[in-house]
Amino acid sequence: MKRSVLILVLGGLLFSTNACTDLEENVLDETFSSNLTDEQTAKGLLVPVYANLPELFRHTTYFSLQEISTDEAILPYRGGTDWGDNGIYIAMHSHNYTGTDPNIGNTWNYLVQSISRSLTALVTLPGLPDPNTNLYIAEARGMRAFYSMMTLDLFGLVFKKENPATTSEILRGQQAIDYIESELLAVEPVLQNRATVGSGRLTKAAVWGLLARLYLNAAVYRNVYAQQFSFEAADMDKVINYTDKIISSGEYQLASDYFSIFGVDNHENKELIFAIDQRPELNGHNRLSYFSLAGDQFPLAQFPGANGTDGPAITSDFYRTWVDAYGNVDPAAADPRFYQQNMSVYSNPADTCINDADYRINRGILRGQQYGAIRVNGVFLRCADGKLKVGRLTNLTRNRPDLPVNFTEQIDFTTAGSGYSAGYRVHKYEFSKVSDSGRNKGQADISILRLADIYLMRAEAKLRKSNDAAGALADVNAVRASRTATKPAPALTAMNLDLLLRERGFELYWEMVRRTDMIRFGKYEGTWTEKTSTDVNKRIFPIPQTAIDGAANLPGYLVQNQGY
Known part of the structure; x- marks a missing residue:
């Protein structure tokens, strides 16, 4: 259908x-x-x-x-x-x-x-x-x-x-x-399974996942204003039961390439359990991809009108959870979920000429000086051989060629923290390759439920029911170890609720579960950048x-x- x-x-x-x-x-x-x-x-x-x-x-x-x-x-x-x-x-x-x-x-x-x-x-x-x-x-x-x-x-x-x-x-x-x-x-x-009805429709496994999510949050839904939520053992047993059913079904598998889950060809990705069908002929949108990118980031060689909008960035607080987790090791090197480099100019400044078909901007959390196709007077600069010229980006579209597109950690509501380059950006969902405006013709299906979340929900239920740290740790490490397309994140050696919330942030950032998670973990009344309520x-x-x-x-x- x-x-x-x-x-x-x-x-x-x-x-x-x-x-x-x-x-x-x-x-x-x-x-x-x-x-x-x-x-x-x-x-x-x-x-x-x-x-x-x-x-x-x-x-x-x-x-x-x-x-x-x-x-x-x-x-x-x-x-x-x-x-x-x-x-x-x-x-x-x-x-x-x-x-x-x-x-x-x-x-x-x-x-x-x-x-x-x-x-x-x-x-x-x-x-x-x-x-x-x-x-x-x-x-x-x-x-x-x-x-x-x-x-x-x-x-x-x-x-x-x-x-x-x-x-x-x-x-x-x-x-x-x-x-x-x-x-x-x-x-x-x-309901039937995904193999029968295809992607983008409600399936038996999707209902199992929704039931697990319902039971996991039931303590919140019973009394959303409670000083402390009471997670009933019976609810946690049901979470474990339904997540077990999905994991043991064999119908889904964790993706070895983390960013493939959010790529333009993810329609058949076996990690997705329930997703929004975003094929271009269905008039999907590209908003989750364009929203955080800079106005001078142009991800498509064939469409010089498709760019970002300098929208939201991650807070320094969230970024610091990555830094604190990996210490002296840059999170981009430590965890394949943080960043994916797609242009060699970042590591070799001499590589400034790219075939149009090979041009892809980086994915994940973007920091520092950005490089890419340079648009002047509505067209992209070209090398002598006709290849796309990539280089250091500045705010040309804002008539500020002196202002580099150099993303900084600081972002807040001050004048300094509200500049166009303030904040580390997120390019998790791949930019649609057919979006001529940058806003339309989405290709990447939007995840509602995926297998990694199922593992993490099961881990949380194990902790909340009986403080089964060993069982929870095994589930978290199973997700970490699965991302083998590059070097996977190192296995953790301990697990508790605070570490699990951090891990959910690493795995599920930008996937529209954070508010629900923070409330359930008792963190929504906390203090972070520009928020003290x-x-x-x-x-x-x-x-x-x-x-x-x-x-x-x-x-x-x-x-x-x-x-x-």
Whole structure:
């Protein structure tokens, strides 16, 4: 099933509270043709269930909430001219976000629209005679549970609704956990494996992984404001059970090349368990790749209009966790997850002429002076033999050829820390090779669940259940040892919860799990660059004010989260 096969013209769900609470969506026209087969009609109902995923996992929606709110990412007002956006990124990082934040509002809207589309599929599919109907119903129901799990994690509530004509019931705490659990357990027997349905769809193993994630975070979801979370042994047993099922299935394997997991040809990568299909013909986006790069980094020889945007960087605090872990050894040499050099000019300054087909910028965490294709007056400089000329980059696009693109460790909200080269950058997802603007035509599938996370969840459950440090250490070292395309990171000799959180940061940085991790590990009220707030109310986000206002006709129905 390809999302490009869209045979329903779905009316846009109005981003008002009536839409958010009633979870309804108008179907303006059922088909482009009156001669649809049963199979086409059934697929056309399932396609919209998945269709919002690329938008939901954009740089200014879920990424902003999950990363810029943490010690991993920071986005200052660049040069006093870029990414000001009325201070929303500064507020996000310093935990001063409010119910009028557009990134919070857009994330909410995409989630409730996706829940609405799932419900539309669930009430319409049962009447169709297509042989895949039961599978599609299970997928729609499972995806509704996935979106509900996201609303629980981000906003502390879940909408429950089976009849489009009724108002949704709002669930919180244990009731919300029970609902999501029951929905995932109900669809698990019907769902198929990835080899059967392909990448980008909900599978049996994906549900196992989501259940493991639900149980791992259940202590938080029961009482998000607790001074200390109580991780129940029964929950940890379930985490271990479901992660065991995935690992022992043999369907997935840890990638030897870490950065291949996030490459443009990762569609069939066996480490990915559940991912967002980003093939260019599906109109995916390249935002996770372009977001952190400099405006004078041009990754594609054939597209001189495709560049970065000088967005977020990692904080010095996060960078120092790498330095502290490896001491006198540069983390780029110690750990293949930190950095991948793709241009020899970095080690041999004489190598300044590259075949177009061989030109690739570096990946991972980028530090110091950057090199690459040099664009002058809209075209790239060329060597005498016609090859692409690469060299030391400066801020030519900003009319500052005197200012090098030299990424520094310091980044903060001061004038010095908000410059265009402030902060070490992240180029984890490979830049799409067909993106003519740098923003569009994404190629790299976006990871939601992958096998390394499964190992690390199992390790955490072992620690939380019985302080099984040896078992946890074995799982962590299995992930480390797997990255054999280059020299793997050295095996660790000890394991505890603090070390495990550090390891999750090394393995999963920029993958939109950091906020959830920090809350679960009791670190979200900590202090890091430009963030000193200790307000536990900020563990979940405010319900958008537009949603609150729109529900005013139902007094007491949609109540703002405490502290906002």
